[in-house]
Amino acid sequence: MSTRTRTRTEAAARRAARPAKTNRIGLEKTAYRGRPSTLCKGCGHDSISQRIVNAAWEMGLDQTQVVKLSGIGCSSKTPAYYLGWSHGFNSLHGRMPSVATGAIIANASLEVIGVSGDGDTASIGIGQFKHAVRRNLPLIYIVENNGVYGLTKGQFSATADEGQFLKYQGVNDLPPLDICMEALTANATFVARSFAGDPKQLEALLKAAFNHRGIAVLDIVSPCVTFNNHDTSTKSYGFGRANEIKLHDLNFVPEFEEIEIEDYEDELEVELHDGGSIILKKIDPDHDPTDRTAAYNVIQQSLDEQKLITGLLYINEGEPTLTELLNLTDTPLTHLPDEKLRPSREALEGVMATLA
């Protein structure tokens, strides 16, 4: 990866990225929609779905080359609600990462989005989550984090705050697991935290995630309007709006857009694998997202101070992905003809000779 400071005006970047009626592959935004949502009105998850639609449309993604996977839960229903031309798989509770691993190995040319929730990832699926991260699976791993089980009507999840009160469960007396901390500990190569109520930042992070070569973990606080949207919860709209601290203003510039350079102090540009770049305008001048220790410190600070610190916490474009380590053919395995998927007669006979 490369990072360098570069000067530019935000206005120019916005102009360059300004959406037209149709995107660069000639599609209107409606073409990126899915089926109508069946989630509660005001659910943070629907905002995230909308951000995915926007980001995909603005980037001009070919939906037929995108796959949407999920586990089980409210969050995991959402892949039905966006990118209607993409294959989707609503799999098993906590097991989305393994299904994604198989899909990615089978066809490494696909762009794969995995959507999960805090119960799906931090409770039943913590093992698969950490192993997918450890393998640097080329996957966008979105956690729609509301600290509560919705579909089963309001139980605490493993990301619920200590001391938090829920109507049916009473007080939670266990400390929360922090998704970003867990990801970082498992050697994630892209860790970001955002807020469902922050469309601009979230879209920039999503676009950056699409351009990252390994696993991109996005922990998105997404309030549950039915069971957990009260001010004592760090996963509520009220808390998020009152306590969000952004590490930086984010902008993403895809490779196909012209970058106009003008004077601007204190910016960091991170070039991403697929040619795009993410521009971070620093608010906290001390945070360098390429510094793992700094990322740990920011997460710890947010836990200590009970603040929602959002932005790109960590990025490392240098690590090989799982599919790179496997040294698979450039042609996806699913596209290989029969004769490439079996040994030659001579090769098998050679093995036979050693068994005779």
Place this chain on the structure above:
Amino acid sequence: MSVAVREAPIVKPDAPAAVNDFAINVATANGSGSQTSNGVLLRALFKMGIPINGKNLFPSNIQGLPTWYIIRLSKDGFLARREMTDIQICMNGRTVAEDMERAAPGGIVIYDDSLPVANRRKDVTYYGMPVKDLVKEAKLPHALRDYVANMVYVGVLAELLGIEPEEIEAALLHHFEGKEKAAGLNMEMVERAIGWASAHVGQHHGYRVERITGFNEGKILVDGNTAAALGALAGGLSLASWYPITPSSSMAESVEKYASTLRTDPDTGKATVAVIQAEDELAAIGMVVGAGWTGARAMTCTSGPGISLMSEFAGLAYFAEVPAVIWDIQRMGPSTGLPTRTSQGDILAAYYLGHGDTRHVVLFPANPAECFDFGRIAFDLAEELQTLVFVLSDLDLGMNAHISEPFAYSDAPFKRGKVLSAEDLEERQGSWGRYMDVDGDGIAYRTLPGTRHNMAAYFTRGTGHNEYGYYSERPEDWEQNLERLKRKFETARQLVPRPVLDEVEGAQVGIISLGSNHNGVEEARARLEATGLATNYLRLRALPIDESVRDFIERNRIVFVIEANSDGQLHNILTTEEPAQALKLVSMAKCDGLPLSARYIVGEVEKAVEEALI
């Protein structure tokens, strides 16, 4: 050096010797290198043309616990385990007393002479081998001494029985994959033992081996797990994901071992297959389902506890209709059970795995060549039927070496099933539904992720869905979908490998069995026929059963269902699926952790004769 005492030989020098027809039981401690010695013995005998089989009875342990290896030689070509021991080798002090009791009257006991011998029987011949002295004389590097000590009994047996030293040397070179130094160190020990035996023991007159022809020519010696791995690699495998568990690990390790030789793309030098050691069995099957859904041939191999963990995914693969293959190398359950002993105890679990109404295609290979073929056929069926396919092998078939026909290369096109391409979709504008039964066989059309057409996508889910894959809780949608899945299962009956029948004119007693029981069944049938009781035999190769099973039962007055479990699981399935003939089916279920012997089967049939069942 101590000299072996040769005591009271039972077999007189002029008595006829048992040539190529006896059983050797080698008792050693686990982790002492006896696997090399035993494998070398087996291979040398195989190359002398003698029909043999080797059964490794090993503990769930890395080092120290007792292990037995039973080599049976059969001039008649019977390849099942034999219960009687003619020659007992004792290398393990912890079990020497009971091991010595095992030898049949008239048999011989060959023992490490540093082991205590409590009771000497009058009806067997004892040979004490000066193992420690021979090892000391060999002046081997200290670290290797323990490992080559077991070569002493190889040499003594060679001299005693007449095993050709050249074949032992060749087998050592084979074992060490051509590494002459390692083979040479071991051969030196063998030769010293031969020299000692020649001077102090001489050739035994009761048991002899002789080179023969007519049986092993053109055959290979291989375990079922290696065969299955090669079959999968030859059958289009793209992803093997697995979690270590005895007795299936060697199948995954064989895939890994042969992948680079067999599945490197010659044009690019890159891999056309991936092997992933998963974090657990849930992830292993999850990866298989993900890859199968995307359009690749994927497989996991496991054993009983693994399929328990895979249960939820099994139901998903069945209901969401995703191709997947699970090889279950069965071991003894329930629970951790006897992890290093063989069993066929997962038949019911595999057939019905999953909650709600699920049934799966299950294949039963009986020998390594069939393991190889099923490596490909399992993928063909999984993709044609868009479902999970189980292959049930077992520890005996999977981990023990068997004489096998060489594997047949196939370049027939893989059967990839009903997959719509972008061009197909263009032709069918508006008429495609993922779960729509267009052809009346219950199998719907699918598209693969990445198909470049904006009508290709559908949403896969384990929840209730209509013909278009949309979420639905409508009772009619649910019922129609399950009815179609039943129709698909009826189609499966006609697609799975048919049973193998061997019927005798006039015989009225039938045997239905499966998998690795085959060798025991064949031997038992020969012995029963010699006593005047001819039997018909149906070897089941798959579930669901087809009409040929019903017809077979109809043609017999009584049918024994022989299997290696306690509950009579196949018997249970057959009586459920053929209720009108249930009373004809007699369960013969044996579950002691050992491969089935002919003696057990013959005994049970004779008991039934006595009880006037027949």
